[in-house]
Amino acid sequence: MVLGQIKQDINVIFERDPAAKTIVEVILCYPGLHALIAHRLAHCLYKRNMVLIPRLISQTSRFFTGIEIHPGAKIGQGLFIDHGMGVVIGETAEVGDNVTIYQGVTLGGTGKEKGKRHPTVGNNVFIGSGAKILGSIKIGDNVKIGAGSVVTKPVPSNTTVVGVPGKVVSRHGVPIKELHVVTKSVCNKEIRAEEMPDPVQEMLQILMERINYLEKKLGEKES
Known part of the structure; x- marks a missing residue:
């Protein structure tokens, strides 16, 4: 069964990575594959109530690949970890089928709570x-999570999430329009999430304008 999963993991790389050219290259040069192979073995031993050996396998894999997957994590079929450096998947995390994960992704907890404390990711998810x-x-099926997003709330299926904190910006590929935003120059205008004003940037702009004004006044006094 484990060998069958590994064979499928190799096929997935060819399907989703146009840079993959040969089986030898994939087997030797893809750390995401190496981490998955180690995890398949560690998880198999973990389910037999072993603790130390699976953790040793996991930590050895982390040392060589930069990817840490706890032996207790449940990984479905067709996971593709591209590049992979810095990926962390916690003990009670569950990952569905045909999921794609890029470097630096964390499926983690929020504290020291017991029991189920890591995310459950559905099928056909892009992170x-x-x-x-x-x-x-729970992250639903067919979800896309944008780079750098921080998600701490459940995400419904067939949506796209971006931002910190993560917010749904489209559903079934259709952009979600935000509430009406009233400003000095714009009234009752519907804008998309990516068009929302950035309060930090606006404040920096105001401060820069104030500094320029004060420098101008100071220059006038000195002259």
Whole structure:
């Protein structure tokens, strides 16, 4: 069964990575595959109530690949970890079928709670580089999570999530329009999430304008 999973893991790389050219290259040069092979073995031993040996396998794999998958994590078929450096998957995390994970992704907890404390990820999910999915939350099927997003709340199926904190910006590929936003120059205008004003950037702009004004006044006094 484990050998069958490994064979499928290799096929998935050819399906999703156009850079993959030969089986030898994939077997020798893809750390995501190496981490998955180690995890398949460690998880098999973990289910037999072994503790130390599976953890040793996991930590050895982490040393060589930069990818840490706890032996207790449940990984479905067709997982593709691209690049992989810095990926962390916690003990009670569950990953469905045909999931793609990029470098720097964390499926982690939010504290020292017991029991189920890591995310459950559905099928056909794409998780961009640097994304953090934290806590015992459920990510639905066919979800896309943007790079760098921080997700701490459940995500419904067929949606796209971006931002910190993560917010749903599209459903079934259709952008979600935000509430009406009233500003000095815009009234009752519907704008998309990516068009929302950035309060930090606006404040920096105001401060820069104030500094320029004060420098101008100071220059006038000195002259």
